[in-house]
Amino acid sequence: MxxxxxxxxxxxxxxxxxxxxxxxxxxxxxxxxxxxxxxxxxxxxxxxxxxxxxxxxxxxxxxxxxxxxxxxxxxxxxxxxxxxxxxxxxxxxxxxxxxxxxxxxxxxxxxxxxxxxxxxxxxxxxxxxxxxxxxxxxxxxxxxxVNLPPLEEQRRIADFLDTETAHFQALTSKRNSQLEGLAERELALIVATLAGGGRKGEGKPTGWPWLPTIPADWSIGPVYAYFSTELGKMLNADRASGPDQRPYLRNANVHWYTIETDDLATMDFSANEVSRYSVRQGDLLVCEGGAGVAEAAVWDGRLQECYFQKSLHRVRRAGPVPVEWLMYWLRLAKACGVFEAEGNIATIPHLTGEQLRQCRIPIPIDGDSLIKRTSEEIAVLTSIRTKLREAQAVLAERRQALITAAVTGQIDVSTASGRGIEE
Structure with missing residues (x-):
């Protein structure tokens, strides 16, 4: 070879x-x-x-x-x-x-x-x-x-992997269908909440095809009237090596409802920037750009000191509406393609600070109680989703191991067969 x-x-x-x-x-x-x-x-x-x-x-x-x-x-x-x-x-x-x-x-x-x-x-x-x-x-x-076997052997390897990876694909597709079902249930819960939580009576039209009515005694208002927003600090080479290094969050850390802190980078934040760029328990962090644009999660205060980069918006409650309400509205809007329509989906869409502040959202009169019930139900769905994704990750690792072994000549594809594919 x-x-x-x-x-x-x-x-x-x-x-x-x-x-x-x-x-x-x-x-x-x-x-x-x-x-x-x-x-x-x-x-x-x-x-x-x-x-x-x-x-x-x-x-x-x-x-x-x-x-x-x-x-x-x-x-x-x-x-x-x-x-x-x-x-x-x-x-x-x-x-x-x-x-x-x-x-x-x-x-x-x-x-x-x-x-x-x-x-x-x-x-x-x-x-x-x-x-x-x-x-x-x-x-x-x-x-x-590239370790290159003869063309005939390449085709034998490809034929073998086409057959074996098809089994992985079938199981992956089955689990993807389960995940899609959970996502549909989640969005149905969010729609029900944002539309009034099952309250009866004549509704008020919103003008949004994806959330056509809300209770008549609710209002619609801009984000800036109910929350304070701030875009994080820009990263550059000097700040990455400055004297006051502190951990910060970036968009790669924030996903729907969850924030990962295992791989936090550090940046220089001076004493007069601490208040502006720090996060505290209850803050909502929203991705500004990238494939995860608009994804959002609430900071739980797990670290005594943490900050955020320009790729994130920090949203704080400044009135009667909980930040989770905005998070669920963003979740529904993203699923309905609102941000794709406003961004360049071929490259990297963005949700600028001004766009976020000007977003008009339904304003409930009982947001905290509605959010409590919805969050409890979504937490159950999220737990099930996490287990399914962990199973998917194991399956992907087995598939990759099989591909690696076949391509690098560690197994003889003329006698081997895929192993360990279980439902």
């Missing part, structure tokens, strides 16, 4: 002449990052005209392998071999690397190469950029050493 640099096996981020040959008004497949998933989860249903994506987008064609370049999508192993594109051509997120296989490597084998554990770990180590916005450079791909 020879070792060959990937640049000799595939074109890295090549030109796509097939795109240039299309007329300006012809449709082609459009892939924002949320549509890029391996296997049957790849969503190629979106179309755009050539003219609308002529600048500022990545171009690709049938038979290309797409590798997400930005964290955390890269580490999630969401590379995909694309087929069935409209007119054989696509355009999409600038956060994608394009690998176009040459004659020495089977496209399916290449896909499995970029799904191995060593590839993902080495790529993660090569990332550059500020925390939360790190990317894999194309030089990593160009210089990647």
């Amino acid at each position: 020879s070792t060959v640099r990937l640049r000799h096996l595939a074109d890295i981020n090549p030109l796509t002449p097939a795109f240039d040959h299309l007329a300006n008004d012809e449709d082609l497949t459009f892939l924002p990052m949320e549509a890029v998933w391996p296997g049957e989860r790849l969503d190629i249903s979106r179309h755009r005209t050539k003219e609308s994506v002529a600048t500022g987008y990545t171009r690709f064609q049938d038979g290309d392998v797409l590798v997400p370049k930005i964290t955390p999508t890269f580490e999630a192993g969401r590379a995909v071999l694309v087929h069935g594109l409209r007119r054989g051509v696509g355009a999409g997120s600038t956060e994608l690397h394009v690998l176009r296989p040459g004659p020495l490597i089977d496209p399916r084998f290449l896909l499995y190469v970029v799904n191995t554990y060593p590839f993902l770990k080495k790529g993660e180590a090569e990332m550059y950029g500020v925390a939360g916005q790190q990317r894999v450079p194309d030089t990593f791909l160009r210089d990647l050493p």
Whole structure:
């Protein structure tokens, strides 16, 4: 088995002449990052005209392998071999690397190469950029050493992995359906809460198709009238090495209803910045940008001292409405595509400070009691969801281990079979 640099096996981020040959008004497949998933989860249903994506987008064609370049999508192993594109051509997120296989490597084998554990770990180590916005450079791909068996053996390995990973995919799909069911139940609970918690009587129209009415005695008002908001501190090289280093949260730490603190970075916060950029128990933290735009969670005060970066908004209660009310409104609005419509979903959408302050939300007269009941029910759903995702993670690890063993020659695919796939 020879070792060959990937640049000799595939074109890295090549030109796509097939795109240039299309007329300006012809449709082609459009892939924002949320549509890029391996296997049957790849969503190629979106179309755009050539003219609308002529600048500022990545171009690709049938038979290309797409590798997400930005964290955390890269580490999630969401590379995909694309087929069935409209007119054989696509355009999409600038956060994608394009690998176009040459004659020495089977496209399916290449896909499995970029799904191995060593590839993902080495790529993660090569990332550059500020925390939360790190990317894999194309030089990593160009210089990647690939253990290359003969084409016939590559195809045998790919055939074996196609069969075995299909079993993993079937179980993954089943659990994804369970997760989708939980998400639907969660959104139904939120809609019921924001619409009045089951109160009877004539409703007041809101003008929002996704929440058409609220109780007649409620009002609608802007976020700034009920909460104080602040955008976090900008990170730069000087602040990352200044004398007053303190832990801070960034958007990668904040997910719906949960905040992770295992990997906190530090930044310089001077004494006169402590009040402005610190977080305290009961603060709502909202992601300003990235794939998780608008995701929000309440800080529980687990650390005595903690701060927040510019990629997050801090929201504090300044009136009768609890911050959880805004969190659930953001959850529903995000699910209904409100922020996609206002942002550039092909790159990185943003929820600016002014946009957040100007958001108009329903204002209840009994918000605290409504939130208490809803939070208890959502906590149960969240616990079930967590267990399912943990099971998914174990399944993904087993799949990746099998791919790594087959691609690196640790198992003989002519006699091996996948093991440990259990429902």
